[in-house]
Amino acid sequence: MKALLLSFGFGLVAVLQAQEFPDTEEIQDVTGTWYIKATASDKEIPENLRIVSVTPMTITALEGGNLQVNFTALIKGHCRKMSFVLEKTNKPDKYTADWGTHVLYIMxxxxxxxxxxxxxxxxRAFRFREAKLLGRDPDINQEALEDFRNAARVAGLNAEKIFIPKQSETCSLGSN
Structure with a gap:
């Protein structure tokens, strides 16, 4: 039993070390086009509110290290344009949005x-935690998906209910 617990503990430490936040020098340029490949959450997202289809995400650098994020998603049968600014914090991998009510880590x-x-x-009204796997191309990379699944588990998210949205270049109502 002790050997099992010890091996589990070492495995958990290895996963946590693999998911450590990067140092300032390691932050890479995240601007450009990205594809949302998978989503995991700590709450069940109702089927009718789930993003069914998503266009590529565009991230643009703004002054002061802030980031502008734009994409369109098909939700509840309607194309919804999403646009928000991620405000840089004093940590290289941490941003805030909506006046600090949302915190984002880029790993x-x-x-x-x-x-x-x-x-x-x-x-206060709706607390949640969510992770998204982003990649430079629309294809699912199994190794990246497994790494994402491990990161979701470590973060306490539901790694068994990962949702993979349909990729599309433009939002069209027939994309479900």
Missing amino acids: PSIVKDHYVFYWESKK
């Missing part, structure tokens, strides 16, 4: 050209 995956965007909502 590189072990797979090249893949990142995990980890959100925490601190709004």
Whole structure:
């Protein structure tokens, strides 16, 4: 029993070390086009509110290290344009949005050209945690998906209910 607990503990430490936040020098340029490949959450997202289809995400650098994020998603049968600014904090991997009620960490995956965007909502009415796997191309990379699954588990998210949205270049109502 002790050997089992010890091996589990070492495994957990290894996963946590693999998911450590990067140092300032390790932050790479996250601007450009990204594809949302998978989503995990700590809450069940109702089927009718789930993003069914998503266009590529565009991230643009703003003054002061802030980031502008734009994409369109098909939700509840309607194309919804999403646009928000991520405000830089004093930590190289941490941003806030909506006047600090949402916190975002940007963590590189072990797979090249893949990142995990980890959100925490601190709004009193609806608290949630969510992670998204982003990649430079629309194809699913199994190694990146497994790394994402491990990151979701470590973050306490439901790694068994990962949702993979349909990729599309434009939002069209027939994309479900």
